[in-house]
Amino acid sequence: QKEVEQNSGPLSVPEGAIASLNCTYSDRGSQSFFWYRQYSGKSPELIMFIYSNGDKEDGRFTAQLNKASQYVSLLIRDSQPSDSATYLCAVSPYGQNFVFGPGTRLSVLP
Amino acid sequence: KAGVTQTPRYLIKTRGQQVTLSCSPISGHRSVSWYQQTPGQGLQFLFEYFSETQRNKGNFPGRFSGRQFSNSRSEMNVSTLELGDSALYLCASSYSPGTPRTDTQYFGPGTRLTVL
Numbered sequence: 001q002k003e004v005e006q007n008s009g010p011l012s013v014p015e016g017a018i019a020s021l022n023c024t025y026s027d028r029g030s031q032s033f034f035w036y037r038q039y040s041g042k043s044p045e046l047i048m049f050i051y052s053n054g055d056k057e058d059g060r061f062t063a064q065l066n067k068a069s070q071y072v073s074l075l076i077r078d079s080q081p082s083d084s085a086t087y088l089c090a091v092s093p094y095g096q097n098f099v100f101g102p103g104t105r106l107s108v109l110p
Numbered sequence: 111k112a113g114v115t116q117t118p119r120y121l122i123k124t125r126g127q128q129v130t131l132s133c134s135p136i137s138g139h140r141s142v143s144w145y146q147q148t149p150g151q152g153l154q155f156l157f158e159y160f161s162e163t164q165r166n167k168g169n170f171p172g173r174f175s176g177r178q179f180s181n182s183r184s185e186m187n188v189s190t191l192e193l194g195d196s197a198l199y200l201c202a203s204s205y206s207p208g209t210p211r212t213d214t215q216y217f218g219p220g221t222r223l224t225v226l
Binding site for chain 2: 034046099100
C-alpha cells in the first residue's frame with residue numbers, strides 16, 4: 001500500500017525561526033513531490049513542488065528531496081504567524097494519482 | 111485566469127438521499143480529481159477524470175461515482191448517503207496528468223456536505 005507519512009504535530013516555533021516539516025513515502029517509484037498549505041476551513045494551496053534530488057528554493061521556502069531515503073522536507077525560514085496552518089505533503093507514484101499525507105499542523109508563536 | 115469553482119459550497123442532506131456536486135476546472139485544464147477530506151482520514155482520493163474518461167479510482171464504494179463532460183466540467187454523485195459521508199469534498203484541476211506526473215493540481219474551495 002502506498003503511504004505518505006508526516007508528523008501530525010502540532011509543531012510550534014517562535015516567530016523568526018526556521019520551521020522544518022518532514023515527509024516520508026513508501027513507493028520508490030514516486031516521481032514528483034508537492035507541498036500544500038491549508039488554513040483552517042480553507043482548501044489546500046500549492047506552495048511548491050520538487051522532482052529532482054537536492055534542494056529547491058522559493059522565497060522563504062526550501063524543499064529538499066532525497067529519493068534514496070524516500071524523504072522530502074519543507075523548510076520555512078523567518079517563520080511568521082501567518083504561516084500557521086496545516087502543511088500537506090503529496091506524492092505522485094509513477095503514472096498514478098496523488099497520495100497525500102495526513103498533514104503537519106504548524107503554529108508560529110508571536 | 112479564474113480558479114477552480116465548486117457548487118454548491120454547502121449542502122445538508124439526510125441519510126438515504128443522493129447528492130450531486132459540480133466542479134468547473136481552470137480554463138484549459140483537462141484533468142479533474144475529486145478528494146474527500148475528513149478530520150479522521152485526511153485527504154483521500156476518490157477518482158480522476160481526464161478527457162471524459164476515468165483515469166484513476168480510489169478505494170471508495172460504488173455509491174461514489176463521477177463523470178466529466180466535454181468542456182472538462184465534472185460532477186460527482188453520492189447515492190444512498192450515510193452519516194460517514196459528511197466531509198469536505200474537494201475538486202482539483204490540472205492541465206494534463208502525464209506519466210510521470212509533473213502537473214500541478216489546483217484545488218477549488220470545496221463543498222461541505224453534512225448528512226443528518
